[in-house]
Amino acid sequence: MGRQMTEMLKGTLEGIILAILALQPAYGYEITARLRDEGFAEIAEGTVYALLVRIEQRGLVDVERVPSEKGPPRKVYSLNAAGREQLDEFWRTWSFLAARITQLHDHIETRGERP
């Protein structure tokens, strides 16, 4: 994964995870798998976990611990009301940014070659 891609994803990955949880509650590894299915390959499980820790600390998800046959209990994350609000905000911010950047790109394109 390129450096620029990593940097840009850094600011958006939290919103992407919230969006995935909005569909249905999930375990950590399911979230990583879903990301891969959606074309976000090469995102380390640990990075997703780190963001889940943050999302949990900020009270954007409800967490249920499910006992596991081996290893520690697994956490199931589900988006709560605060999380849905945060996700709405993420989409608004994303739309704003995407529109501005596209507009900037169009302006530059239509000006043709530089002198």
Add this chain to the structure above:
Amino acid sequence: MTNWIEKVTGSFDDKRRWRAYKARKTTLPAPYRTAIDGVERYLMHSASVVKGDVLMQMLEDLLELIETAASDGTPIRDVVGDDPVEFADTFAANYSDGQWIAKERKRLAETIDEAARRRPERSGESAGRAPRRAGDPA
């Protein structure tokens, strides 16, 4: 909660958690053990968390990640990714409240707040440039 003995020796609870953490670590299979020791060492240097309870929370969260990976058989590379430093920094950011730098960040913000509130003392044109706010003396 902290009594005077703990003020001298550090929190007993944090020490108990530290011992429990160390004990759980020894049950990890070799490659996972190596990985967690590596990440732990890096975090101790980079994150500089000074609050004992925040430090322990960080290490326990890390342990849970590695234990889960070990029991699922998730390869280390899939857990920490191509850039383990990137992973460790993202992870450490969750515990920034416990870092000594948190105090300095707060202080800087307050200093600038204070500076921004004041109007320049210099007379002349520049005096007019400070925005007036309601409540400022005329």
